[in-house]
Amino acid sequence: MLLHLKNLLNPQELARARLLLGDDAPWTDGRSTAGGQAVAHKRNEQLAQDSAQATELQQLVLGALRRDPLFFSAALPRRIFNPLFNRYRVGADRYGAHVDGAVLHSKATQEWVRTDVSCTLFLADPDEYDGGELLVHDSYGNRGVKLAAGDAVLYPGTSVHEVTPVTRGARIASFFWIESMVRGDEQRRTLFELDLNLLRLRERHGESAETLALSGVYHNLLRQWAST
Numbered sequence: 001m002l003l004h005l006k007n008l009l010n011p012q013e014l015a016r017a018r019l020l021l022g023d024d025a026p027w028t029d030g031r032s033t034a035g036g037q038a039v040a041h042k043r044n045e046q047l048a049q050d051s052a053q054a055t056e057l058q059q060l061v062l063g064a065l066r067r068d069p070l071f072f073s074a075a076l077p078r079r080i081f082n083p084l085f086n087r088y089r090v091g092a093d094r095y096g097a098h099v100d101g102a103v104l105h106s107k108a109t110q111e112w113v114r115t116d117v118s119c120t121l122f123l124a125d126p127d128e129y130d131g132g133e134l135l136v137h138d139s140y141g142n143r144g145v146k147l148a149a150g151d152a153v154l155y156p157g158t159s160v161h162e163v164t165p166v167t168r169g170a171r172i173a174s175f176f177w178i179e180s181m182v183r184g185d186e187q188r189r190t191l192f193e194l195d196l197n198l199l200r201l202r203e204r205h206g207e208s209a210e211t212l213a214l215s216g217v218y219h220n221l222l223r224q225w226a227s228t
């Protein structure tokens with residue numbers, strides 16, 4: 001499932017993030033954090049993880065995630081890998097097709113995080129750069145994603161994906177992974193659709209015996225599938 005989260009950051013947060021990610025930020029060679037098969041395909045810049053900018057930005061992004069009910073419902077987060085930040089521009093412009101590691105070690109929290117769900121939060125507007133599409137390969141074909149600054153996309157951690165070459169300007173983004181309470185994408189999707197449609201039913205008709213019973217179904221499925 002690909003899910004578009006609109007306005008994950010508010011305008012003040014976006015402006016702050018952009019200020020912290022300016023040209024004087026501690027950008028480093030992105031290849032230093034790519035492992036195995038990924039490293040040969042990776043050509044970008046990444047914000048130094050132990051910098052003051054990264055610490056403030058991580059809190060900013062995590063705070064935005066915490067208040068977004070759509071994010072919670074879709075990802076059912078158990079752990080979140082500390083958000084990372086990257087920049088693509090001419091000369092360091094792409095990340096070819098690759099898969100992310102299944103478990104990653106977070107420097108910030110010293111935890112291992114299983115990468116069930118991937119997230120890219122766009123921090124530059126589409127008119128600021130050409131190329132730089134996130135291309136997610138799936139069984140229906142490749143899906144290109146290029147969103148407004150402040151918007152994010154969730155996609156399965158299992159998918160092959162790439163960032164196409166940037167030919168003008170700079171693409172700045174945050175990216176990270178979520179270990180979900182529910183490991184399987186199919187099960188998460190089922191729960192998300194049930195939750196979303198229950199919400200719509202309640203909006204239209206108010207609470208009823210049926211919505212109450214279906215809420216019970218939701219929680220019983222979650223109880224069966226979740227590990228905490």
Ligand code: NI
Pocket residue numbers: 098099100161
């Ligand atoms: Ni990746």
